[in-house]
Amino acid sequence: MATGFDSRVVEYDVRTDEMLVNMGPQHPSTHGVLRLVLRTDGEIVSEVTPHIGYLHRCAEKIGENLTPRQWIPYTDRMDYLAGMNMNLGWSLAVEKLMGLQLPDKARHLRVIIAELGRIASHLVGMGAYGLDLGTFSPFLYAFREREKILDLFEEVCGARLTYSYITPGGATADLPPGWIGRCEAFLNELVPIISDYHNLLTSNAIFIKRTCGIGVLSAEMAIDYGCSGPVLRGSGVDYDLRRDGEERYTEMYDGYSFEVIAERDGHYPKDHQYPKVPQDAVLGDCWHRFYVRMLEVMQAIDLLRQGFDRYSAATGDWGTPIKLTQKLPKGEAYLETEAPRGQMGFYLVSDGSSIPWRVRARSSSFCNLSVTHEICRGVPIADVPAIVGSLDIVMGEIDR
Amino acid sequence: MRLNVILFFGKHPGAKRIVAEFINSLLSLSSDHALGYVVASLIHCVLLLHVIAVGALVFIWMERKVSGRIQDRLGPTRVGGRFGWLQTLADGLKLITKEDLMPGAADPLLFRLAPYLSFAASFTAFLALPFADGWAAQVLNVGAFFVLAVLGLEVFGVILAGYGSGSKWSLFGGMREAAQVVSYEVPLGLCVLVPVTVCGTLNLVTIGNMQAGLFTNWLIFQNPFMPIVFLAFFTCAMASVNRAPFDLAEAESELVAGFHTEYSGLRWSIFFMAEYGSMFVVSALAAILFFGAWHGPLPVFASISASPYLMHIANLAGCTNFILKTVIGVTVMIWIRWTLPRLRIDQVITMCWKYCVPIAAFCLVGTVAWEVTGLPWIGDMTPNRNPMGSVREHWAQDDPVASTSHSVVIAEGRRND
Amino acid sequence: MSEKSLLQLLQSRFGNVVTGGDADAIDPWIQVEPQSLLNVCTYLRDDNKLRFDLLNCITGVDYFEPDAKKAAKSPWQPHTELVYHLSSIALKHTLVIKVVLPRWKNDQEGSLPEVDSVSSVWRTADWHEREVYDLSGIFFQGHPDLRRILCPEDWVGHPLRKDYQMPLEYHGIRGR
Numbered sequence: 001m002a003t004g005f006d007s008r009v010v011e012y013d014v015r016t017d018e019m020l021v022n023m024g025p026q027h028p029s030t031h032g033v034l035r036l037v038l039r040t041d042g043e044i045v046s047e048v049t050p051h052i053g054y055l056h057r058c059a060e061k062i063g064e065n066l067t068p069r070q071w072i073p074y075t076d077r078m079d080y081l082a083g084m085n086m087n088l089g090w091s092l093a094v095e096k097l098m099g100l101q102l103p104d105k106a107r108h109l110r111v112i113i114a115e116l117g118r119i120a121s122h123l124v125g126m127g128a129y130g131l132d133l134g135t136f137s138p139f140l141y142a143f144r145e146r147e148k149i150l151d152l153f154e155e156v157c158g159a160r161l162t163y164s165y166i167t168p169g170g171a172t173a174d175l176p177p178g179w180i181g182r183c184e185a186f187l188n189e190l191v192p193i194i195s196d197y198h199n200l201l202t203s204n205a206i207f208i209k210r211t212c213g214i215g216v217l218s219a220e221m222a223i224d225y226g227c228s229g230p231v232l233r234g235s236g237v238d239y240d241l242r243r244d245g246e247e248r249y250t251e252m253y254d255g256y257s258f259e260v261i262a263e264r265d266g267h268y269p270k271d272h273q274y275p276k277v278p279q280d281a282v283l284g285d286c287w288h289r290f291y292v293r294m295l296e297v298m299q300a301i302d303l304l305r306q307g308f309d310r311y312s313a314a315t316g317d318w319g320t321p322i323k324l325t326q327k328l329p330k331g332e333a334y335l336e337t338e339a340p341r342g343q344m345g346f347y348l349v350s351d352g353s354s355i356p357w358r359v360r361a362r363s364s365s366f367c368n369l370s371v372t373h374e375i376c377r378g379v380p381i382a383d384v385p386a387i388v389g390s391l392d393i394v395m396g397e398i399d400r
Numbered sequence: 401m402r403l404n405v406i407l408f409f410g411k412h413p414g415a416k417r418i419v420a421e422f423i424n425s426l427l428s429l430s431s432d433h434a435l436g437y438v439v440a441s442l443i444h445c446v447l448l449l450h451v452i453a454v455g456a457l458v459f460i461w462m463e464r465k466v467s468g469r470i471q472d473r474l475g476p477t478r479v480g481g482r483f484g485w486l487q488t489l490a491d492g493l494k495l496i497t498k499e500d501l502m503p504g505a506a507d508p509l510l511f512r513l514a515p516y517l518s519f520a521a522s523f524t525a526f527l528a529l530p531f532a533d534g535w536a537a538q539v540l541n542v543g544a545f546f547v548l549a550v551l552g553l554e555v556f557g558v559i560l561a562g563y564g565s566g567s568k569w570s571l572f573g574g575m576r577e578a579a580q581v582v583s584y585e586v587p588l589g590l591c592v593l594v595p596v597t598v599c600g601t602l603n604l605v606t607i608g609n610m611q612a613g614l615f616t617n618w619l620i621f622q623n624p625f626m627p628i629v630f631l632a633f634f635t636c637a638m639a640s641v642n643r644a645p646f647d648l649a650e651a652e653s654e655l656v657a658g659f660h661t662e663y664s665g666l667r668w669s670i671f672f673m674a675e676y677g678s679m680f681v682v683s684a685l686a687a688i689l690f691f692g693a694w695h696g697p698l699p700v701f702a703s704i705s706a707s708p709y710l711m712h713i714a715n716l717a718g719c720t721n722f723i724l725k726t727v728i729g730v731t732v733m734i735w736i737r738w739t740l741p742r743l744r745i746d747q748v749i750t751m752c753w754k755y756c757v758p759i760a761a762f763c764l765v766g767t768v769a770w771e772v773t774g775l776p777w778i779g780d781m782t783p784n785r786n787p788m789g790s791v792r793e794h795w796a797q798d799d800p801v802a803s804t805s806h807s808v809v810i811a812e813g814r815r816n817d
Numbered sequence: 818m819s820e821k822s823l824l825q826l827l828q829s830r831f832g833n834v835v836t837g838g839d840a841d842a843i844d845p846w847i848q849v850e851p852q853s854l855l856n857v858c859t860y861l862r863d864d865n866k867l868r869f870d871l872l873n874c875i876t877g878v879d880y881f882e883p884d885a886k887k888a889a890k891s892p893w894q895p896h897t898e899l900v901y902h903l904s905s906i907a908l909k910h911t912l913v914i915k916v917v918l919p920r921w922k923n924d925q926e927g928s929l930p931e932v933d934s935v936s937s938v939w940r941t942a943d944w945h946e947r948e949v950y951d952l953s954g955i956f957f958q959g960h961p962d963l964r965r966i967l968c969p970e971d972w973v974g975h976p977l978r979k980d981y982q983m984p985l986e987y988h989g990i991r992g993r
Contacts, residue, residue: 029653053967134742140471226941362874
């Protein structure tokens with residue numbers, strides 16, 4: 001039996017090593033081909049480094065060889081979940097350079113299409129977020145409704161994913177007869193289903209536990225990192241380009257009444273109809289970003305209903321698309337629009353020919369993703385998909 | 401009480417004894433010859449293997465159908481006819497024909513061993529599971545304990561798979577499983593302890609028989625703590641068999657596929673057989689410990705359960721009853737899986753230690769107090785009720801090796817009431 | 818604040834550093850000397866009347882005509898422009914800053930032109946500058962981690978330069 005302290009006996013603490021783990025590019029919850037290199041200490045992530053570019057095809061270089069109308073299909077493939085909004089952003093930028101003014105009917109048509117696209121995009125965002133948290137059913141419920149929107153889009157332009165519908169100068173066609181009625185019927189179906197989504201996710205106890213206080217992004221940091229869209233508004237910044245953007249874009253929404261979805265004095269606009277903000281929720285966390293998206297769906301429905309009457313009342317045509325080889329005036333124009341994922345900017349420089357000298361796409365997801373390494377520091381591995389999912393990124397748009 | 405735990409070839413009452421005696425008589429051996437028992441044991445094992453395999457087949461098909469319905473889809477519709485009921489078999493065939501891959505960094509022995517270990521644990525639990533009065537491969541007087549103990553072994557397969565795969569994601573899955581299952585053994589054991597305390601026996605057959613009669617005799621109506629214990633038990637059971645929302649070891653959105661990331665083909669499907677087998681076992685345990693085991697809500701077969709030949713019909717009906725209850729339990733698990741998001745590992749452990757353990761412990765104390773004071777509850781208001789003790793006492797007096805068959809003991813116990 | 822008064826303010830504040838501008842363009846812009854870009858940007862962000870808290874976008878535009886015949890007719894000398902689009906969430910106005918750089922540093926083909934990084938002013942500039950570096954080939958001094966972001970790290974060349982040639986093959990993959 002040893003008596004007293006034996007100096008030869010050294011007490012070893014359990015030695016642990018940090019581990020580098022590749023999350024992606026083939027990982028089920030990185031929304032495409034995002035690669036995150038995680039430095040982990042057990043389950044705790046000490047550092048996240050995003051690696052992007054797996055989907056890069058240099059759309060900007062392609063744009064330097066095509067006329068603006070020829071480049072529209074390439075905008076579809078940026079944020080492929082909201083192709084209509086991408087078309088709109090590019091078309092408005094080209095119109096800004098050309099100084100085109102659109103007839104009233106085209107304006108309301110664009111509002112309808114853009115807001116419908118926003119609903120379709122947010123439905124995927126919502127469903128995929130459920131998937132990131134390990135629940136599969138909301139995803140399929142979301143796609144069930146999205147399919148109906150795609151049916152409507154198919155009627156309008158013949159495509160279900162890459163529309164190329166909105167063009168500089170208007171759109172490729174008018175809405176088909178009776179379409180407004182079908183769209184209205186769809187909205188009436190959708191509204192009660194939204195409360196199902198709220199039951200399954202927004203107010204679900206486990207969902208709240210998984211999202212509240214996770215990935216808190218302060219307003220200052222959100223602005224500093226150029227975050228936009230629901231990510232910015234989820235941090236409590238009252239900024240929406242549909243209201244605060246350039247006149248060329250905001251005039252599209254002239255006469256429409258809507259409130260920007262952002263928390264003011266602890267309340268969201270019209271939030272008495274929806275689940276209450278849970279006590280654990282911190283402004284700027286995953287729950288708030290999700291909630292902003294859910295409320296924006298309702299906002300979009302509201303805007304659509306306003307748009308139907310205005311569109312039906314409007315006279316004139318839906319605009320004339322510019323010619324395929326339309327000469328562009330010399331100059332440059334930059335325009336940002338409020339796409340579902342944030343501020344999507346298009347910049348084009350023209351030397352007077354029909355092909356732009358330089359085309360630039362400012363991607364919202366690109367900036368939103370750049371904040372990952374800040375808000376993923378020190379969280380468990382399970383929260384990494386939860387945080388990245390709440391940013392609702394689309395790799396096609398990030399990598400362009 | 402004698403602990404005849406792992407004497408598989410011993411002479412014990414129950415269905416196996418009848419089979420063994422029948423075989424011995426066919427071979428004109430003495431009725432207690434060992435050969436008959438060996439053959440009878442093999443028959444039981446093969447039967448149970450089929451229960452698991454066919455069970456997994458049915459449950460996977462059911463999972464697809466139920467999840468399909470939950471998600472506004474149809475689920476499988478083509479293979480094997482209108483309802484796609486052969487879909488799982490087709491998938492099984494596909495899995496068999498797949499290449500058996502093993503990562504270069506894997507530990508070959510552990511990697512190969514892991515699925516069988518998981519499956520063996522799940523299968524062993526079936527050995528002590530009574531499907532009806534005495535219908536068990538091995539009636540054990542510590543059945544409840546045995547089932548829990550071997551189910552806990554399943555975690556070894558998962559840990560080995562995580563460790564032996566040579567993949568970081570698998571390792572994460574294995575470690576999570578280890579932390580989770582080891583934690584949940586505690587509240588699970590406490591929850592099982594409550595009905596066991598009420599019955600005064602660990603023998604699953606006896607526990608089942610004590611709940612004969614009207615459905616109010618089921619243990620869930622025994623005292624006000626029982627429903628709470630049942631909920632805690634079901635939660636812990638789901639956690640210990642890795643079902644969503646506790647499926648952290650294979651969390652596909654975080655860990656790719658967790659412990660079975662590197663598995664393919666048949667090895668992978670053996671993990672799934674084990675998982676569905678364990679689901680069946682814990683649901684069966686819930687049925688036995690809380691919902692009257694093989695007894696239906698009304699004692700329809702009570703009059704024939706005592707007769708030496710007709711009692712087999714009663715047992716057949718009881719078996720159907722039992723499987724029905726178990727399937728309902730499995731369906732609820734499927735339903736929960738397709739409804740809820742997944743918890744995080746720290747929340748799962750919190751749930752265990754901060755909620756399940758105290759609740760189970762409180763209910764255990766509460767139940768003991770209730771039983772000691774003899775306060776009445778729903779079950780006691782039933783007319784013509786079996787006093788809880790009567791069956792137990794006869795069982796305790798009965799020597800398992802004695803010549804009277806088990807069911808006769810029960811029948812006598814009832815007659816004496 | 819209107820664009821014109823903004824330009825006047827900046828011109829009076831920084832004098833010769835602001836070398837040009839166009840208040841009548843579609844998007845009014847000012848041109849800033851590369852050396853003082855960081856100072857101007859810090860001022861734009863911090864001044865109470867300006868408060869440009871959001872950097873929308875950084876674009877590199879390469880003015881170079883590879884075709885010698887066309888180049889003779891082109892109105893400009895070969896150069897590279899950096900375009901910074903700024904906006905203020907607080908005050909809701911926008912501004913465009915341009916920085917003109919030579920296509921190659923010291924006219925030596927292959928050495929990238931240099932400019933100060935503004936990633937210390939707006940952190941979003943971090944990734945934007947990496948992108949401009951990657952695609953347009955402009956080196957940002959003082960950037961914390963200037964690596965390629967969209968192209969693979971061993972990619973050769975900067976695709977958005979007008980004289981860029983797609984490589985014949987990349988790791989055994991045919992390029993053109």
